[in-house]
Amino acid sequence: xxxxxxxxxxxxxxxxxxxxxxxxxxxxxxxxxxxxxxxxxxxxxxxxxxxxxxxxxxxxxxxxxxxxxxxxxxxxxxxxxxxxxxxxxxxxxxxxxxxxxxxxxxxxxxxxxxxxxxxxxxxxxxxxxxxxxxxxxxxxxxxxxxxxxxxxxxxxxxxxxxxxxxxxxxxxxxxxxxxxxxxxxxxxxxxxxxxxxxxxxxxxxxxxxxxxxxxxxxxxxxxxxxxxxxxxxxxxxxxxxxxxxxxxxxxxxxxxxxxxxxxxxxxxxxxxxxxxxxxxxxxxxxxxxxxxxxxxxxxxxxxxxxxxxxxxxxxxxxxxxxxxxxxxxxxxxxxxxxxxxxxxxxxxxxxxxxxxxxxxxxxxxxxxxxxxxxxxxxxxxxxxxxxxxxxxxxxxxxxxxxxxxxxxxxxxxxxxxxxxxxxxxxxxxxxxxxxxxxxxxxxxxxxxxxxxxxxxxxxxxxxxxxxxxxxxxxxxxxxxxxxxxxxxxxxxxxxxxxxxxxx
Amino acid sequence: xxxxxxxxxxxxxxxxxxxxxxxxxxxxxxxxxxxxxxxxxxxxxxxxxxxxxxxxxxxxxxxxxxxxxxxxxxxx
Numbered sequence: 001x002x003x004x005x006x007x008x009x010x011x012x013x014x015x016x017x018x019x020x021x022x023x024x025x026x027x028x029x030x031x032x033x034x035x036x037x038x039x040x041x042x043x044x045x046x047x048x049x050x051x052x053x054x055x056x057x058x059x060x061x062x063x064x065x066x067x068x069x070x071x072x073x074x075x076x077x078x079x080x081x082x083x084x085x086x087x088x089x090x091x092x093x094x095x096x097x098x099x100x101x102x103x104x105x106x107x108x109x110x111x112x113x114x115x116x117x118x119x120x121x122x123x124x125x126x127x128x129x130x131x132x133x134x135x136x137x138x139x140x141x142x143x144x145x146x147x148x149x150x151x152x153x154x155x156x157x158x159x160x161x162x163x164x165x166x167x168x169x170x171x172x173x174x175x176x177x178x179x180x181x182x183x184x185x186x187x188x189x190x191x192x193x194x195x196x197x198x199x200x201x202x203x204x205x206x207x208x209x210x211x212x213x214x215x216x217x218x219x220x221x222x223x224x225x226x227x228x229x230x231x232x233x234x235x236x237x238x239x240x241x242x243x244x245x246x247x248x249x250x251x252x253x254x255x256x257x258x259x260x261x262x263x264x265x266x267x268x269x270x271x272x273x274x275x276x277x278x279x280x281x282x283x284x285x286x287x288x289x290x291x292x293x294x295x296x297x298x299x300x301x302x303x304x305x306x307x308x309x310x311x312x313x314x315x316x317x318x319x320x321x322x323x324x325x326x327x328x329x330x331x332x333x334x335x336x337x338x339x340x341x342x343x344x345x346x347x348x349x350x351x352x353x354x355x356x357x358x359x360x361x362x363x364x365x366x367x368x369x370x371x372x373x374x375x376x377x378x379x380x381x382x383x384x385x386x387x388x389x390x391x392x393x394x395x396x397x398x399x400x401x402x403x404x405x406x407x408x409x410x411x412x413x414x415x416x417x418x419x420x421x422x423x424x425x426x427x428x429x430x431x432x433x434x435x436x437x438x439x440x441x442x443x444x445x446x447x448x449x450x451x452x453x454x455x456x457x458x459x460x461x462x463x464x465x466x467x468x469x470x471x472x473x474x475x476x477x478x479x480x481x482x483x484x485x486x487x488x489x490x491x492x493x494x495x496x497x498x499x500x501x502x503x
Numbered sequence: 504x505x506x507x508x509x510x511x512x513x514x515x516x517x518x519x520x521x522x523x524x525x526x527x528x529x530x531x532x533x534x535x536x537x538x539x540x541x542x543x544x545x546x547x548x549x550x551x552x553x554x555x556x557x558x559x560x561x562x563x564x565x566x567x568x569x570x571x572x573x574x575x576x577x578x579x
Contacts (some may be wrong), residue, residue: 146563301538305558308542315539351539 007047009255009498010209017044021165022262031185034160037263044165050126056092057133057163063088064137065158068151071144078145085141089134096127101332129169131329133162135294140176142298149176157183166259170252170498172268172290182265189264200258202484203453207251208498210487211446214439215244218429223392226402231409232417233426234402238385240429241392243443245499246275249288250450252498273451278376280346280383291329295322316348323347330391335399339390346383449480505571509548513567516540516547526568552578 007014017040024036046054067085071078094102103121110117140161143149152158160183167174222229222237229237253270260267274287284292300322307314320341327340361367366375386403393399417426428436510524517535530536536544545561548554548570554577564570 296538302558302562304538304542305545305561308546311546315542 006049007044009252009259010205018259018262025189025263030188033185033263034154034156034183037165037183038156038160038163041160041163041165041168045129045163045168048126048128050128053126053128053130056096056130058159060088060092060134060137061159061162062155064140064162065152065155067141068144068158069153071141072151082141082145086138089137089141093127093130093134096125096130098328098332100124132171132173133168135173135291135329136162136175139173139294139298143176149180152176152180164260164265166256166265167267170249170256171288172253172256172270173294174267174290175294178268179265187264189262193261193264197258197261199453199481200254200261202258202481202488203449204251204254204256204258205488206484207247207254207446207450210484211442212244212248212251214442215240215247218431218436218439219244219392221430223394226393226398226405230413230416230426231405232413233429234389234406235410236427237429238388238392238406240439240443241388242275242381242385243446245388245391246271247443247446248499273454275381275384276377277380278373279350279380280343281350283380283384284343284347291326295326299325312352316351319347319351320344334396335390335393338396338399339387342387342390346387449484505567508551509567509571509574512547512551513544516544524567526566526571528567529565548574554578 007017021036021040024040025033028036042054042057045057064085067081067088070081071085074081100121100123103119107118107121110119140149144151152161157180161174161176161180164174164179164183219237219241222233223241226234250271257267257269268290270287270289270291272286272289274283277283277286300318303321304315304318307318310317321344323340323344324337325340326343327336327338330336330339358367361372366372386406389402389406390396390399393402413426431439505524505526505528513524513533514520514522517533517540519534522533524533530541545556549556552574554574556573556577560573564573
């Protein structure tokens with residue numbers, strides 16, 4: 001999925017591109033700043049070398065913009081305009097992402113039904129960024145329809161709203177009330193923006209190429225050959241994957257936030273220490289926040305209200321359906337469907353478990369116990385890790401096999417390890433002790449630095465850094481940043497593509 | 504203005520003895536009024552007044568005053 005000259009966030013070329021875009025915006029008056037930003041965004045998209053994607057983005061932009069105006073101006077045609085706009089966005093999403101999957105599964109059904117007819121299975125198309133900007137288009141139309149935001153009259157600014165390059169390929173999925181007003185040309189870039197933007201880019205780069213990409217080989221060696229590994233190795237590789245995915249996506253998000261901030265634009269934060277969540281519901285308030293709030297507002301709430309006649313079962317059913325949709329959104333494969341279903345079942349069950357939960361805690365003496373919070377964090381983390389097996393495994397068969405092995409084989413694997421089993425291949429996942437210890441240390445350092453920067457207010461967009469004193473002296477901070485630059489330059493692995501870019 | 508009856512239905516569903524509920528009151532400002540209790544409140548209001556809301560009508564509501572207006576419209 002990369003063309004020669006593609007402006008990947010981790011490439012030196014992207015830094016040059018950012019400098020060029022900054023220079024271009026500096027010479028334009030604020031009111032017309034959308035011109036260089038829109039040009040840069042389309043150049044950025046074009047750099048990936050997939051011509052038809054530019055046409056898709058352009059047509060979707062014009063169609064959504066026109067439907068938005070109709071929604072506001074013509075009350076009688078609101079229903080048609082909303083349906084047409086959503087159909088265009090969903091059509092682009094389905095057409096680019098799901099046709100081979102649908103055709104393949106239709107053929108399987110035909111085969112099961114004993115029919116000889118087959119539908120042709122087309123080649124998979126590139127859908128880079130499509131999953132993200134189509135959701136943004138849909139939320140814009142619904143927001144205009146229900147009066148949450150006014151329709152944008154300026155086509156150029158609306159095009160920038162959908163295509164703004166820092167968030168084009170993998171979010172955050174921005175809402176119109178948050179982003180559109182910032183593109184109106186009244187936002188001044190200040191020194192604090194340039195500083196915070198640079199810090200965020202540096203920090204994101206560190207999370208991606210020093211931490212996440214260092215963890216990737218451990219995960220790949222086990223998930224590439226699940227049947228050749230013990231339950232303990234699968235468990236450790238899944239822990240590593242939970243960290244890899246987090247630093248990969250949070251690193252990307254910080255770079256996106258940083259790149260936008262250089263232009264004085266604030267995007268929404270996607271992460272809030274998700275692995276410290278005390279329930280799966282809380283996990284979803286802290287992980288990929290822009291997607292989960294999107295699903296909450298545009299899928300879950302309407303579904304929940306539509307199913308309200310089912311009384312007690314309405315909300316759990318709406319949760320299962322919403323997370324199924326989330327699974328399908330992540331990719332056209334049964335593994336993602338199973339992953340979404342699993343989270344739907346977790347959340348649906350938690351709704352039904354709410355009342356007995358209090359009684360159970362009292363019964364176990366956990367109600368006032370200091371152990372309750374760490375216990376809930378640990379249980380939630382393991383439920384999430386269990387779901388990552390379905391997310392990461394190459395196929396649903398593989399995932400089901402690995403999940404079964406984890407459940408049945410773990411006690412046995414621990415006993416064998418205690419008797420002096422092959423530590424090198426089981427625990428170090430065949431990567432050697434030094435690499436293993438180094439990777440664990442990087443996860444710890446990554447988590448500590450993330451928490452430090454969060455407290456310092458760098459990753460929290462809504463808080464002004466200037467309102468509180470820095471947490472460490474200038475020298476300490478300079479040393480930390482110098483060390484980060486050193487690691488990025490010399491200890492980063494050759495950067496792999498971002499995981500969430502595939503969705 | 505929010506009627507005593509509507510206020511009563513909401514408070515009963517939220518298991519609150521009393522709370523100041525005005526036209527401008529929004530769900531976030533009332534303890535326990537989350538997305539789960541919201542659906543229960545809608546069900547309770549529909550039952551108490553023997554009316555039926557469309558999903559799009561409920562999604563649009565921004566505060567209790569608008570719920571009262573919608574109810575008045577349905578009942579008139």
